Amino acid sequence: MADxxxxxxxxxxxxxxxxxxxxxxNNGSFGAIPKSVQDARTNWLxxxxxxxxxxxxxxxxxxxxxxxEPVARILGLKNVDDIVNSVLKSLKQILRGQGKFPSTKKQxxxxxxxxxTHVYGAVKHTALNDGFEILEMxxxxxxxxxxxxxxxxxxxxxxxESGREIVLAVYDAxxxxxxxxxxxxxxxxxxxxxxxxxxxxxAQAIGQIPLDLTKLDADFFxxxxxxxxxxxxxxxxxxxxxxxxxxxxxPLANTPVQGNWRSAFTWPGTTDVSNFLSASASVAFRExxxxxxxxxxxxxxxxxxxxxxxxxxLGTTVLLGTGDLGSRRIGDDYYSAMVNVQLPWTKHxxxxxxxxxxxxxxxxxxxxxxxxxVAFQHGTKCCLVPFEHFVQLETGGRKS
Amino acid sequence: MTFDGPPPAFGSKEMRAQFSxxxxxxxxNHGSFGAAPKLVIEERIxxxxxxxxxxxxxxxxxxxxxxxxxxEPVAKICGLDDxxxxxxxxxxxxxVNAVLRRLRSKPKRxxxxxxxxxxxxxxxxxxxxxxxxxxLQLDIESPISDSDLIKKVEALIERExTDGNDIVLAVYDIxxxxxxxxxxxVELTRLFQRHNILTCIDGAHAIGQVPLNLKTLxxxxxxxxxxxxxxxxxxxxVFYCSRRFHGVIRHPVISEVRPGDWRRGFHWVGTTDVSAYLTAPxxxxxxxWIGGEDAIMAYNxxxxxxxxxxxxxxxxxFIMRGIGQGESTFGNGLTASMVNVAVPETPVVTxxxxxxxxxxxxxxxxxxxxxxxxxxxxxxxxxxxxYLNEEDFENLANILRKVFFPFAINFVHLxxxx
Numbered sequence: 115m116a117d118x119x120x121x122x123x124x125x126x127x128x129x130x131x132x133x134x135x136x137x138x139x140n141n142g143s144f145g146a147i148p149k150s151v152q153d154a155r156t157n158w159l160x161x162x163x164x165x166x167x168x169x170x171x172x173x174x175x176x177x178x179x180x181x182x183e184p185v186a187r188i189l190g191l192k193n194v195d196d197i198v199n200s201v202l203k204s205l206k207q208i209l210r211g212q213g214k215f216p217s218t219k220k221q222x223x224x225x226x227x228x229x230x231t232h233v234y235g236a237v238k239h240t241a242l243n244d245g246f247e248i249l250e251m252x253x254x255x256x257x258x259x260x261x262x263x264x265x266x267x268x269x270x271x272x273x274x275e276s277g278r279e280i281v282l283a284v285y286d287a288x289x290x291x292x293x294x295x296x297x298x299x300x301x302x303x304x305x306x307x308x309x310x311x312x313x314x315x316x317a318q319a320i321g322q323i324p325l326d327l328t329k330l331d332a333d334f335f336x337x338x339x340x341x342x343x344x345x346x347x348x349x350x351x352x353x354x355x356x357x358x359x360x361x362x363x364x365p366l367a368n369t370p371v372q373g374n375w376r377s378a379f380t381w382p383g384t385t386d387v388s389n390f391l392s393a394s395a396s397v398a399f400r401e402x403x404x405x406x407x408x409x410x411x412x413x414x415x416x417x418x419x420x421x422x423x424x425x426x427x428l429g430t431t432v433l434l435g436t437g438d439l440g441s442r443r444i445g446d447d448y449y450s451a452m453v454n455v456q457l458p459w460t461k462h463x464x465x466x467x468x469x470x471x472x473x474x475x476x477x478x479x480x481x482x483x484x485x486x487x488v489a490f491q492h493g494t495k496c497c498l499v500p501f502e503h504f505v506q507l508e509t510g511g512r513k514s
Numbered sequence: 515m516t517f518d519g520p521p522p523a524f525g526s527k528e529m530r531a532q533f534s535x536x537x538x539x540x541x542x543n544h545g546s547f548g549a550a551p552k553l554v555i556e557e558r559i560x561x562x563x564x565x566x567x568x569x570x571x572x573x574x575x576x577x578x579x580x581x582x583x584x585x586e587p588v589a590k591i592c593g594l595d596d597x598x599x600x601x602x603x604x605x606x607x608x609x610v611n612a613v614l615r616r617l618r619s620k621p622k623r624x625x626x627x628x629x630x631x632x633x634x635x636x637x638x639x640x641x642x643x644x645x646x647x648x649x650l651q652l653d654i655e656s657p658i659s660d661s662d663l664i665k666k667v668e669a670l671i672e673r674e675x676t677d678g679n680d681i682v683l684a685v686y687d688i689x690x691x692x693x694x695x696x697x698x699x700v701e702l703t704r705l706f707q708r709h710n711i712l713t714c715i716d717g718a719h720a721i722g723q724v725p726l727n728l729k730t731l732x733x734x735x736x737x738x739x740x741x742x743x744x745x746x747x748x749x750x751x752v753f754y755c756s757r758r759f760h761g762v763i764r765h766p767v768i769s770e771v772r773p774g775d776w777r778r779g780f781h782w783v784g785t786t787d788v789s790a791y792l793t794a795p796x797x798x799x800x801x802x803w804i805g806g807e808d809a810i811m812a813y814n815x816x817x818x819x820x821x822x823x824x825x826x827x828x829x830x831x832f833i834m835r836g837i838g839q840g841e842s843t844f845g846n847g848l849t850a851s852m853v854n855v856a857v858p859e860t861p862v863v864t865x866x867x868x869x870x871x872x873x874x875x876x877x878x879x880x881x882x883x884x885x886x887x888x889x890x891x892x893x894x895x896x897x898x899x900x901y902l903n904e905e906d907f908e909n910l911a912n913i914l915r916k917v918f919f920p921f922a923i924n925f926v927h928l929x930x931x932x
Contacts, residue, residue: 131566144569144785152566156559163534163555166547167882172873232769232784239768340785348787365766366611383607384547384741385749389787477575
């Protein structure tokens with residue numbers, strides 16, 4: 115068990131596996147784990163190796179469920195029945211089950227222009243493969259929640275008036291680039307009301323913002339505990355509303371237990387599950403250093419202050435939420451542990467090749483200064499600097 | 515990673531101590547989930563920590579190069595000159611799915627042709643393929659001579675052609691799982707190639723158990739699990755895809771919209787843990803240190819035969835042997851490192867009993883087996899390995915004798931002499 119070291123202290127950083135001299139400001143990409151979780155994982159590997167037959171034939175499902183329980187609690191769920199340690203492959207089956215497929219109407223999948231690239235790839239592949247079309251709604255941040263919802267409603271209405279049917283909507287809880295929080299709760303209720311399958315890509319969500327899946331009116335919710343929950347890499351979780359569970363199919367066809375939708379996901383062939391099994395150690399570690407709320411508060415405040423420091427040094431601004439006074443997620447509430455600082459030198463960057471310059475900037479920072487960030491373009495240029503609580507408030511002066 | 519000092523001898527206590535297996539566990543089921551030596555697991559932890567030191571640098575900069583480097587010794591074992599036609603996947607299921615998902619049919623109805631199917635693969639195929647295809651299973655009862663098997667397959671192809679059906683893909687084993695026997699996969703490959711049928715070889719049990727040469731074999735697709743017989747930690751498999759399909763085959767999980775090349779599409783499937791892949795060179799190095807591939811395979815083969823005979827004698831039954839005179843699979847040639855012992859037909863052997871046998875033997879007697887039904891009777895598939903010796907099989911035999919003849923006094927006429 116870790117001591118209650120102060121957030122941001124060198125002692126806290128020492129509890130993690132990062133190498134000396136590395137400034138990991140990009141937790142949002144690949145996550146990071148404490149040493150105690152790595153140890154827990156090593157112990158699991160050793161336990162499995164003592165008798166792989168016994169583990170895989172006898173203990174497998176119970177142990178995975180046990181590891182999933184603390185994750186379920188963080189999601190506000192009472193038990194693990196509705197979650198597994200991945201939507202699109204099952205779309206056709208789900209629609210068939212609901213009597214909607216095949217259809218005479220053109221069927222579309224709704225996404226936003228800010229959808230994560232790989233999710234876009236998956237949606238595009240499904241569209242091509244299974245005969246759907248994509249409805250991509252352009253969005254530019256910042257945008258107030260009211261305006262965003264209005265735009266979505268208009269886009270959906272326009273499709274319906276033209277006789278087309280939107281069958282699925284995939285949207286972020288926290289967008290990746292720029293890293294802002296969407297009104298995913300209202301979006302979910304809206305889509306469900308319209309009879310559109312609501313799939314929340316909450317990859318960045320668990321461990322970064324509070325969640326309650328019993329209150330969230332979504333059909334699917336996906337998140338990556340390996341990003342912000344200190345679980346070793348390769349761990350995702352998928353929540354499926356009860357009525358749709360029987361249609362779920364894992365992208366790797368295998369041999370599920372009849373009537374048990376979770377088994378198809380729990381056993382996609384022989385794999386290493388030591389990372390999933392370490393989830394309880396991760397949650398326990400987070401409890402021991404202060405708990406979910408304390409961690410999220412610290413990271414959010416650090417992101418606010420840290421973002422200001424960098425913006426000041428660069429002479430630019432931080433991306434803030436807009437909207438009427440009193441509405442949610444305005445100002446600094448637009449983001450949680452990841453902050454977006456605008457880069458100056460817009461003309462300079464485009465002269466030097468735009469994206470390739472940004473790529474070079476990232477690599478230079480990584481190789482020469484051991485600082486990890488994500489630099490990207492969104493309208494004007496922004497730079498994403500996600501913070502974690504072991505980073506000191508430092509004057510991160512950047513040489514260009 | 516280097517391995518110093520004199521290596522332990524096959525079957526010795528020192529060799530057993532190289533593995534993490536519980537010393538009290540009779541580990542005669544290596545074929546199901548494999549086992550990795552302690553030194554190799556340590557190497558894996560080292561790889562995990564290396565990744566954790568700077569996940570950004572690893573995932574964004576080092577990733578592809580490091581994976582390619584880890585594949586090089588694997589390519590060598592497969593007889594390939596370079597890694598351009600192989601990628602890592604987590605398991606064989608992934609590779610097979612990748613192939614099945616990309617099949618498209620011409621207007622004419624088309625068939626699959628799975629042979630020697632392990633049940634999981636049959637069910638997988640039925641669920642995986644799209645509605646354009648029909649699986650065509652050829653039921654084989656082992657043992658069967660190679661020439662008879664080839665004849666049956668040829669007859670099937672002819673029959674289907676006459677009916678106007680097109681077999682587009684054949685899925686078959688190198689070393690079959692159930693029963694655990696060697697198949698005439700080279701002849702089958704040539705046969706399918708002659709008939710323009712795509713060849714998808716399930717070599718899940720192959721690498722580390724039988725010699726492989728993909729350069730001369732030239733199948734269209736092949737999967738082989740490194741975590742079964744090559745001492746690599748779970749889940750690690752290699753998927754081989756012939757050059758002409760590189761623009762077509764993709765990983766079943768879509769990640770990058772336009773991966774740099776077909777290999778990148780398999781190596782990067784979103785953020786995952788690749789520490790097992792990176793351990794492949796250490797596992798191969800360990801095997802070289804203890805004697806090399808040929809020596810390991812020879813020891814395992816001999817022990818499988820010996821061990822199988824010990825168990826068969828105690829049970830009053832026999833081991834499965836090849837019946838094709840003059841063929842490579844004749845007699846003990848049917849056995850690689852896994853031996854198939856017939857279960858005695860005693861009153862305790864009911865379907866219910868056999869269904870629970872594997873877990874029962876694990877929990878109550880601490881021994882590993884793979885029971886199955888084939889050709890109207892039950893069998894036990896047992897695996898030999900360098901950490902086992904004849905005494906392990908003696909101990910197993912004594913336990914099995916107690917299990918299958920529990921009240922010897924009642925079945926005195928059935929119990930074989932000691």
